[in-house]
Amino acid sequence: MAEFLYIAAAVLFALSFFKDRKKTGMVLKKAWKAFEHILPEFLVIILLVGVMMALINPEVISKIIGVDSGWLGVVLAAVVGSITLIPGFIAFPTAAMLLEGGAGYMQIGAFVSTLMMVGVITFPVEAKYFGKKLTLYRNLMAFAFSFLVAYIIGLVVGGL
Template identity: 75%
Template sequence: MNITLYVVTGMLLIVSFYKDKQKTKKALKKAWKAFENILPEFLVVILLVGLLLAVMNPDVISKIIGTESGWLGVILAAVIGSITLIPGFVAFPMAALLLQGGAGYMQIGAFISTLMMVGVVTIPVEIKYFGKKLTIYRNVLAFLFSFIVALIIGMVMA
């Protein structure tokens, strides 16, 4: 996945450089500025993610959203998913483990959905781009939407 991204970017960069050196230089300058602008927020997010993942491991999570946890379990799963930020290639196998460990489909549906759509720790970055109001609205709506996802997944998978 990363390799494709690098190959495509590298090729475009070469084409761009071949066509117009000055413009390419300007593009790279813009890239750096845009990155440097958001770097402090990125670093905070990365530290917070480290702390959270150290505390919230699969053991802790499966205890909270285990069997028979019902709607309370769904709410807790949604809250945990909102706070944590786990890359998908870690989250999906983890969700499979949680299912095996006794978590219900409804809870897992809520967990996966908020995990991907709601980002409490990334809020400082989001606010910098979109402002407070939009960031809060987007996260709250995505949080509520996750309950619809949980409900439907719970119904279909049961």
């Protein structure tokens, strides 16, 4: 998908360049400005993620949300998913491994859902654009919603 975005960006950028060079210069300036505006936050996030991932590895997570962890396991899974920020292509295989290791579908559902929808680490970045209050509301709602997701996944996939 990154390839698709590169192709789309390259084609449109070339088009822009041939149509109006001055405007294309503006495109680059805007792109850079938008990027630089948020770069310090990006850098802090990836440093924090590095430390966190070094501390919370798959073994630790599978201990927390194992087979018979029940609703407490779902809550813990949701909390772990909220505070961690793992790229999808690591997160999904990890989740699959956790399932194999005996974690329940409901727990994995909660983990995957909050992982993607709730961002504790990215809170300052989100608040920069949406304000603290709205960011708090959005994350709380996404957190609560993840329990519904977990329950339905447990029902449909896990045969609860």
